[in-house]
Amino acid sequence: MIILIAIAIVLVLGILFGVIYRILTLTDIAQKRQVGEQDIDISNNVNALLFGLLFFIGFGAFGWYSITTTDMYILPVASEHGVRTDGLFWFTMAIITTALVLVHIVLFFSPLMFRYQKNRRAHWFPHDNKMELIWTIIPAIVLAGLVVRGWFIWDDITQPAPKERVEVEVMGRQFSWQVRYGGKDGEIGRYDFRKIDAINSMGMDFKNDPKNLDDFTPREIHIPKGKPVLLKIRARDVLHSVFLPHFRVKMDAVPGMPTSFWFTPTKTTKEMRQETGNEKFNYELACTEICGSGHFAMRMIVVVDEPEDYKKWYAEQTPWVEMNADYMKETYPDLRLANNY
Amino acid sequence: METIDTNLSKTQETESSEIHHSHEEEHHGNFWTKYIFSYDHKTIAKQYLISGIFWAIIGGSMSVIFRLQLGFPDADLTFLKPLFGRWITEAGKLDQEFYLALVTMHGTIMVFFVLTAGLSGTFSNFLIPLQIGARDMASGFMNMLSYWFFFAASVVMFASLFIETGPASGSWVAYPPLSALPQAMSGSGLGMTLWLVSMALFIVSTLLGGINYITTVVNLRTKGMSFSKLPLTIWAFFLTAIIGLLSFPVLLSAALLLIFDRSFGTSFYLSDIYIGGEALMNTGGSPILYQHLFWFLGHPEVYIVLLPALGITSEVIATNSRKPIFGYTAMILSMLGIAFLSFIVWAHHMFVTGMNPFLGSVFMFLTLIIAVPSAVKTFNYLTTLWRGNLVFTPAMLFSIGLVSLFVSGGLTGIILGNAALDIQLHDTYFVVAHFHLVMGAASFFGMLAGVYHWFPKMFGRMINEKLGYVHFWMTFVGIYAVFFPMHYVGIAGFPRRYYTWTNFDTFNIFTDLNMFISAAAIITVSAQFIFVFNFFYSIFFGRKAPKNPWKSNTLEWTTPINLGHGNWVGPIPTVYRWPYDYSKTGAKEDFIPQTVPYSETPESNTKRENELAKQEDTFYKK
Numbered sequence: 001m002i003i004l005i006a007i008a009i010v011l012v013l014g015i016l017f018g019v020i021y022r023i024l025t026l027t028d029i030a031q032k033r034q035v036g037e038q039d040i041d042i043s044n045n046v047n048a049l050l051f052g053l054l055f056f057i058g059f060g061a062f063g064w065y066s067i068t069t070t071d072m073y074i075l076p077v078a079s080e081h082g083v084r085t086d087g088l089f090w091f092t093m094a095i096i097t098t099a100l101v102l103v104h105i106v107l108f109f110s111p112l113m114f115r116y117q118k119n120r121r122a123h124w125f126p127h128d129n130k131m132e133l134i135w136t137i138i139p140a141i142v143l144a145g146l147v148v149r150g151w152f153i154w155d156d157i158t159q160p161a162p163k164e165r166v167e168v169e170v171m172g173r174q175f176s177w178q179v180r181y182g183g184k185d186g187e188i189g190r191y192d193f194r195k196i197d198a199i200n201s202m203g204m205d206f207k208n209d210p211k212n213l214d215d216f217t218p219r220e221i222h223i224p225k226g227k228p229v230l231l232k233i234r235a236r237d238v239l240h241s242v243f244l245p246h247f248r249v250k251m252d253a254v255p256g257m258p259t260s261f262w263f264t265p266t267k268t269t270k271e272m273r274q275e276t277g278n279e280k281f282n283y284e285l286a287c288t289e290i291c292g293s294g295h296f297a298m299r300m301i302v303v304v305d306e307p308e309d310y311k312k313w314y315a316e317q318t319p320w321v322e323m324n325a326d327y328m329k330e331t332y333p334d335l336r337l338a339n340n341y
Numbered sequence: 342m343e344t345i346d347t348n349l350s351k352t353q354e355t356e357s358s359e360i361h362h363s364h365e366e367e368h369h370g371n372f373w374t375k376y377i378f379s380y381d382h383k384t385i386a387k388q389y390l391i392s393g394i395f396w397a398i399i400g401g402s403m404s405v406i407f408r409l410q411l412g413f414p415d416a417d418l419t420f421l422k423p424l425f426g427r428w429i430t431e432a433g434k435l436d437q438e439f440y441l442a443l444v445t446m447h448g449t450i451m452v453f454f455v456l457t458a459g460l461s462g463t464f465s466n467f468l469i470p471l472q473i474g475a476r477d478m479a480s481g482f483m484n485m486l487s488y489w490f491f492f493a494a495s496v497v498m499f500a501s502l503f504i505e506t507g508p509a510s511g512s513w514v515a516y517p518p519l520s521a522l523p524q525a526m527s528g529s530g531l532g533m534t535l536w537l538v539s540m541a542l543f544i545v546s547t548l549l550g551g552i553n554y555i556t557t558v559v560n561l562r563t564k565g566m567s568f569s570k571l572p573l574t575i576w577a578f579f580l581t582a583i584i585g586l587l588s589f590p591v592l593l594s595a596a597l598l599l600i601f602d603r604s605f606g607t608s609f610y611l612s613d614i615y616i617g618g619e620a621l622m623n624t625g626g627s628p629i630l631y632q633h634l635f636w637f638l639g640h641p642e643v644y645i646v647l648l649p650a651l652g653i654t655s656e657v658i659a660t661n662s663r664k665p666i667f668g669y670t671a672m673i674l675s676m677l678g679i680a681f682l683s684f685i686v687w688a689h690h691m692f693v694t695g696m697n698p699f700l701g702s703v704f705m706f707l708t709l710i711i712a713v714p715s716a717v718k719t720f721n722y723l724t725t726l727w728r729g730n731l732v733f734t735p736a737m738l739f740s741i742g743l744v745s746l747f748v749s750g751g752l753t754g755i756i757l758g759n760a761a762l763d764i765q766l767h768d769t770y771f772v773v774a775h776f777h778l779v780m781g782a783a784s785f786f787g788m789l790a791g792v793y794h795w796f797p798k799m800f801g802r803m804i805n806e807k808l809g810y811v812h813f814w815m816t817f818v819g820i821y822a823v824f825f826p827m828h829y830v831g832i833a834g835f836p837r838r839y840y841t842w843t844n845f846d847t848f849n850i851f852t853d854l855n856m857f858i859s860a861a862a863i864i865t866v867s868a869q870f871i872f873v874f875n876f877f878y879s880i881f882f883g884r885k886a887p888k889n890p891w892k893s894n895t896l897e898w899t900t901p902i903n904l905g906h907g908n909w910v911g912p913i914p915t916v917y918r919w920p921y922d923y924s925k926t927g928a929k930e931d932f933i934p935q936t937v938p939y940s941e942t943p944e945s946n947t948k949r950e951n952e953l954a955k956q957e958d959t960f961y962k963k
């Protein structure tokens with residue numbers, strides 16, 4: 001049935017187009033227009049005019065939408081380096097928008113100004129080394145400036161994390177995130193992918209590293225405002241990518257190759273709720289590397305606390321192993337003792 | 342460029358093939374050798390073109406279907422069930438994995454099958470012999486093989502759409518481990534195997550074609566056709582072929598290692614993986630290695646699809662501006678620059694993979710350098726239009742459209758190439774907007790410009806220009822309506838390859854804008870059927886074409902209207918001048934074909950050209 005309808009539609013459209021085509025051809029013949037003759041006719045002027053029109057409509061829509069929807073497309077920024085990258089972003093944006101407009105003034109109005117006229121001749125102007133040189137050098141200088149500014153920021157972002165920091169381990173898996181904190185000693189224990197099972201889903205290696213004994217794995221990420229946070233990122237099955245849009249943070253999670261990213265959050269969740277006027281606002285962690293059918297659903301909530309609140313929250317967490325006491329036995333008793341567990 | 346050619350020796354070969362061919366002219370062969378396994382570059386070009394159109398329809402329709410999902414997430418798609426079967430769920434929704442399969446196939450088809458095979462394959466084949474003055478490609482047999490390898494690749498890719506577990510769905514870049522492990526998603530099973538087989542066949546096809554293009558340009562130019570008199574189209578095809586020849590083998594090696602990992606238990610790309618309830622034994626491999634190998638092709642590939650389009654545009658803009666292309670030498674130099682630089686920027690796709698940050702700095706620098714030759718090209722196009730006498734054929738409209746899209750898309754490259762800014766924008770819709778404009782739409786426009794411009798030469802008839810105008814304006818406005826809004830969505834952080842964004846508060850906005858984009862996409866894709874109709878109808882019922890409908894200078898317009906195998910009846914014409922003598926000061930007509938000697942145009946010659954005119958006797962008539 002569907003197929004019949006489809007065929008019918010195609011047929012009807014085909015006949016319609018065929019008729020239009022014949023009419024167009026016949027009018028051409030009726031006007032005694034030679035095939036492919038490059039005389040001015042109405043179409044040439046209309047096409048030229050449309051470019052001019054498109055300039056105003058296009059840039060009008062661009063300007064109007066950009067101005068009226070800023071609160072939608074500009075994500076409030078909540079990290080120290082994010083302020084700097086945003087600055088460079090809008091700076092670059094201003095430059096390229098200017099270039100875009102200038103180029104299109106020439107591109108869309110030349111058709112109007114120089115459309116075919118029988119009695120005019122194009123201007124013979126095959127080359128001019130000075131002009132070529134100028135427009136090689138100017139973009140080169142502008143780009144060099146952007147590169148240098150970018151370098152400074154990039155270099156600072158990718159410095160090793162400060163000693164004084166909060167460490168959070170983030171692991172991507174199909175299709176969720178799991179996080180782990182170092183617990184009382186603040187140190188995250190070693191893991192081994194061979195230790196992973198249905199319960200110990202992060203593969204904590206209790207046998208060889210008693211530091212795992214106090215690690216806890218909350219359902220939300222909590223981080224303190226104003227302190228450097230180091231994300232230690234890994235993946236256990238396929239590639240994933242940690243994306244924290246409000247913090248301007250992104251780093252791939254790669255099986256077999258731990259990665260990291262550090263940043264300093266500048267606004268607590270509460271402050272952000274006030275700023276955006278949205279009582280339900282939450283920072284979110286998303287995945288930006290295709291990882292399978294649930295890629296679009298890898299969400300985790302991130303909470304930025306005042307440092308005191310963070311400390312309180314941290315102290316309240318129960319070590320993972322206390323809820324899964326069987327795994328405690330894996331650690332050699334003497335190791336446990338030596339480490340005061 | 343006015344110097345008389347020093348490699349006249351090259352022409353000897355042409356002479357001998359002339360004799361050879363005039364014999365062949367008689368025995369045309371049967372249907373099979375004439376239309377199917379043809380050696381004739383023109384027939385092979387048409388085969389590529391029609392295959393390209395077929396794939397473009399499929400790839401375009403796929404984008405409509407996944408745009409339906411993104412723009413109208415609540416729509417009931419049950420009516421698609423007869424076509425897609427269980428890929429539409431009971432609730433009338435697109436299956437999540439099917440969404441990814443569609444995106445993957447869309448990307449693969451558009452990049453490789455439409456814009457590499459359909460564009461390069463069509464126009465390199467069609468134009469190289471015609472514009473350099475050769476009877477055919479250096480090896481007609483290899484050329485035929487090249488098409489049929491492509492055909493085989495097409496058959497395998499097409500077949501993979503119909504298998505039980507679905508086609509490859511790990512995106513067109515096919516990063517392992519996702520693409521290596523059938524446990525990770527069902528598309529990584531047989532579908533991925535077929536994808537790899539198809540790509541391997543495709544690469545063989547590209548290499549066979551590329552070797553031929555290069556050899557032909559180097560060896561078979563007609564008398565007088567020095568490199569400095571080549572039309573920019575040929576320069577573009579020539580450089581494209583070289584880039585392809587150097588980069589596609591690397592993709593093949595990446596694919597081979599992936600095949601080993603998938604089927605023979607090696608660990609090139611795999612390490613420390615726990616999946617499907619078990620820890621795999623692979624250790625020591627690196628998924629990042631694949632990305633380096635892939636993008637070593639992947640980035641040059643962008644220019645493989647773009648350069649031919651820019652070459653076509655140069656030719657069309659010069660002809661229809663009735664004005665020489667501005668800065669012919671600068672155009673060649675910038676293409677050389679782009680070709681070279683395209684090999685040393687690949688890691689800008691990998692800023693946030695955990696790659697060494699210092700490498701990031703280096704690649705950021707190199708990437709921004711490549712913007713310079715691109716800017717030079719743009720300014721040269723603008724200057725060519727300036728004070729021209731512009732004739733708006735459909736081809737000219739698409740070329741102007743290309744310049745606009747190239748600029749709009751290229752400028753955002755300056756942002757993405759900046760590692761510090763790419764952190765936020767990587768893998769968001771900002772990237773989707775960027776590459777669709779600069780590579781997808783721009784190359785697509787180049788391809789359409791080429792079809793409109795050389796249609797009379799291909800089929801001996803004119804394509805209807807009024808329908809061409811309608812097609813252009815709908816497509817041009819439509820493309821901007823689809824891809825420009827994606828910048829906002831991208832700046833807001835929306836990740837790409839997402840089935841839906843409603844799971845996130847941050848991304849639960851822009852529903853209207855996404856609806857608008859999808860509606861625009863449907864209209865834009867539909868408008869292409871005006872072209873499809875115009876194309877096929879005009880092949881049979883278009884008005885008969887004159888010999889040189891656009892009053893163009895290049896050699897192809899000196900051939901008979903309906904040209905047979907061997908292209909020219911009688912000897913191949915000799916070339917005396919560059920291809921851009923449009924509206925030359927003092928000349929009678931506003932164009933002087935390449936075959937007109939300087940000695941016949943004393944009224945428009947410069948001093949230097951007058952001298953060359955004197956030497957013409959000794960150089961050309963031996």
Ligand code: HEM
Pocket residue numbers: 401404405408444445447448449451452456511512513514773777780781782785823837838839840862865866
């Ligand atoms: C009107 C026509 C087109 C529309 C509406 C369209 C739309 C889209 C959209 C929305 C995506 C992103 C899907 C996602 O990430 O979930 C996409 C991906 C893509 N498109 Fe297009 N596209 C069109 C034409 C083209 C063309 C001409 C090319 C040629 C270069 C192209 C190449 C790609 C590639 C390479 C991808 C990435 C696929 C992947 O992520 O694996 N598209 N397209």
Ligand SMILES: [Cu+2]
Pocket residue numbers: 239240241287288289290291292294295296298
């Ligand atoms: Cu993912």
Ligand SMILES: [Cu+2]
Pocket residue numbers: 639640643686687689690
């Ligand atoms: Cu690239």
